[in-house]
Amino acid sequence: MNNINDITGMIFIGVGLFFDFFGCLGLVRLPDLYNRLQASTKCVTFGTCSILFGTFLMLGFTAAGIKALLCIVFLLLTAPVSAHALARGAHISGVKLWEKSVCDKYESSKASGSSGDEKGKKGKRT
Amino acid sequence: MKRRIIWLIGAIIILSILGIIIFYSIPILFYPDLPFVPFFQRCFYILLFCALFCLYRILKGPTAPDRVVAIDILGILIVGFCSVLGIPTGRSWYIDIGIAWALQSFIATIALAKYIEGKDFDE
Amino acid sequence: MKSRIALFILAFLVWMCLCWSFDWQHVFIGVLVACFIAFMTGDMFVERTHLLRSPKRYFWFLYYIPLFVWECFKANIDVAYRVGHPDLPIKPGIVKVKTKLKSDAGLTFLANSITLTPGTLSVDVDKENGFLYVHWINAKDIERATQLIVHKFERILKRIFE
Numbered sequence: 001m002n003n004i005n006d007i008t009g010m011i012f013i014g015v016g017l018f019f020d021f022f023g024c025l026g027l028v029r030l031p032d033l034y035n036r037l038q039a040s041t042k043c044v045t046f047g048t049c050s051i052l053f054g055t056f057l058m059l060g061f062t063a064a065g066i067k068a069l070l071c072i073v074f075l076l077l078t079a080p081v082s083a084h085a086l087a088r089g090a091h092i093s094g095v096k097l098w099e100k101s102v103c104d105k106y107e108s109s110k111a112s113g114s115s116g117d118e119k120g121k122k123g124k125r126t
Numbered sequence: 127m128k129r130r131i132i133w134l135i136g137a138i139i140i141l142s143i144l145g146i147i148i149f150y151s152i153p154i155l156f157y158p159d160l161p162f163v164p165f166f167q168r169c170f171y172i173l174l175f176c177a178l179f180c181l182y183r184i185l186k187g188p189t190a191p192d193r194v195v196a197i198d199i200l201g202i203l204i205v206g207f208c209s210v211l212g213i214p215t216g217r218s219w220y221i222d223i224g225i226a227w228a229l230q231s232f233i234a235t236i237a238l239a240k241y242i243e244g245k246d247f248d249e
Numbered sequence: 250m251k252s253r254i255a256l257f258i259l260a261f262l263v264w265m266c267l268c269w270s271f272d273w274q275h276v277f278i279g280v281l282v283a284c285f286i287a288f289m290t291g292d293m294f295v296e297r298t299h300l301l302r303s304p305k306r307y308f309w310f311l312y313y314i315p316l317f318v319w320e321c322f323k324a325n326i327d328v329a330y331r332v333g334h335p336d337l338p339i340k341p342g343i344v345k346v347k348t349k350l351k352s353d354a355g356l357t358f359l360a361n362s363i364t365l366t367p368g369t370l371s372v373d374v375d376k377e378n379g380f381l382y383v384h385w386i387n388a389k390d391i392e393r394a395t396q397l398i399v400h401k402f403e404r405i406l407k408r409i410f411e
Contacts (some may be wrong), residue, residue, distance in 0.1 A: 010165060013210070017172050018204065019325050024179035026332040027199060035341055036183075038370045039328045046325050048206040055209045055221070063219030063269035068174035069226050070208060070244075070266055075205065078228070080304065080364035080371075081357075082198055083236040085383065087372045091192040103342040103391060115224045119281045126232055133335040 005057050012054030019047035032098040033090055041083040049075055147171045166214040173207050194238045201231030253291030255301060260286045281288055297352075311406045316405070324367040332384070342388035343372060346381050346395040348389060348403060355410035362402045 023043025030036045052059045052075075059065035162167055179204065183196035205224040212220035263277040265271075295301065331339055350356055360371040360381065368386040375382075383398055390397065 001284065006162070008386070010162075013169060016206065017169055019173065019329065020203065022178050022325075022329040022332050024176040024199070024203075027183050027196060028179050029332055029337070030339070031337070032193065032341075033189070034257060034343075034370065034372075035386060036192070038368070038386055039193050039332055040195065042321075042324050043328050044199050044202050045323050048202050051206040054358060055213060060217070060336055061134055061269075062213065062218070064221050065159075066266045066269050067218075067221045067225060069223065070263070071137050071209075073206065073224065073229060074228055075202065075250060076365075077361070078232040079202060080361040083240070083364055084371055085239040086191065086195060086198065086235055087243075087370060089239040091272060092243050093191070095189060095191055098341055099127055099342070103388065105345065130335050 005060065007055040009057035012057060013028030016047040016054065017042045019050065021031055025045060031097055034087060034097065037083055037100050041079060045079040046073060143175065144172070147175065163214050166210060169210050170207075173203060173210065177203055177207075191242055192237065194242065197238075198231065198235045201227065203234070204231075251301075252294045253287045256291045256294040257283050257287040306409050309405060312410065313405050316363070320362075320366045324365060339386050340388055341384065342384050342391070343382055343384050344388060344391055344398075346383055346399050348379050348381055348399055350406060350411065351379070352410050355371065355406050358410065359399070359402060359406055361387045362406075363398060366402075 020043065026039030026043065030039055043049045049072045051074050052096050054066040054073075056065045059068070134171045151167070152165065152171065177200060180200040180219055184193050184200075187196060195213045205228050208211045208227065210225035211222075260283040261279055264283060265275075268275050268279075295338065310319060348356070350359055356374060356376065360374065363369050363371045363381070363383060370384040370386075371381055372379075372384050373382045381399070385398070
């Protein structure tokens with residue numbers, strides 16, 4: 001029984017390492033800030049959550065295992081919010097999109113003057 | 127065509143480094159009589175290799191927001207790093223460090239994003 | 250007041266999960282800390298407390314979790330394919346999609362789900378008109394963006410948060 005839990009946890013940790021690796025590779029290979037943010041946020045968040053779940057499976061219902069589960073929930077709530085705040089801040093400060101991009105509806109709507117306000121600390125009050 | 131050749135060279139280098147990590151046992155300061163040490167030793171090196179990519183982006187990044195993105199990703203990687211360290215050493219307080227690091231990294235990223243928003247970064 | 254009670258229960262549960270031991274000392278300190286937190290920041294936790302009492306919403310939330318994890322897994326496979334391909338098959342662009350959700354929590358969950366699902370990243374929210382600006386890594390059909398990105402989550406989140 002214990003052995004099965006250990007092997008499943010190792011498989012989860014291996015899958016998490018695979019996705020972490022591809023996320024970091026995307027951070028180097030992709031051409032502009034938004035694409036990098038997209039690839040790395042998705043892959044690294046899911047990979048780290050998978051590693052933490054593998055840790056939970058290996059430790060079982062002890063104090064450290066429950067802490068790993070809490071850490072999963074916390075990461076899933078905060079990582080997209082910080083990615084969103086970074087993308088918005090970069091776009092407002094004037095970082096350009098990649099030159100082969102298809103369309104930029106946000107730039108045209110910002111020029112006409114209607115932009116949102118105080119979005120940064122929204123995730124704290126889910 | 128040139129692009130494909132560069133991709134091939136990069137893939138060969140990365141796969142050879144991964145092969146060295148997986149198939150050769152590089153010594154590390156774990157206690158050798160605890161369980162699962164060979165597996166977690168390799169996890170440790172693969173995560174270090176991922177962190178190397180983030181460090182490349184921090185050093186090279188053309189603008190400041192790129193560096194902030196890399197710092198954010200490095201913070202999430204370190205959480206996984208702490209939880210991987212916690213099992214083979216048998217010390218469960220590494221996961222506490224992971225939770226605290228995630229909290230602090232989130233607040234730091236929000237603050238840096240707010241700081242970036244007020245500035246103009248031209249080419 | 251009901252918002253404070255909900256926050257007290259949540260804070261106490263998180264405390265008991267963090268120190269996984271049931272001595273009277275841990276429980277006592279937990280009650281004290283949870284009371285303090287609920288007294289200080291309780292009034293801005295949930296605005297519409299009547300939503301917490303309908304059990305149907307919890308079932309929809311339980312249905313939402315496996316769907317979300319499956320989409321997340323697909324997104325990771327997609328990103329791994331795009332990053333590993335030698336020609337980088339991406340076609341990025343920022344599109345504007347329309348949403349019908351109004352509440353804060355619903356919009357936050359929608360933006361988080363959009364960020365973690367295949368090929369999309371939410372950039373900004375226009376709350377008065379109900380628009381979301383989404384960076385799409387493979388902008389294949391700009392006119393049908395609303396249906397392709399938002400629709401499958403909005404259908405469920407509308408039942409949870411509205």
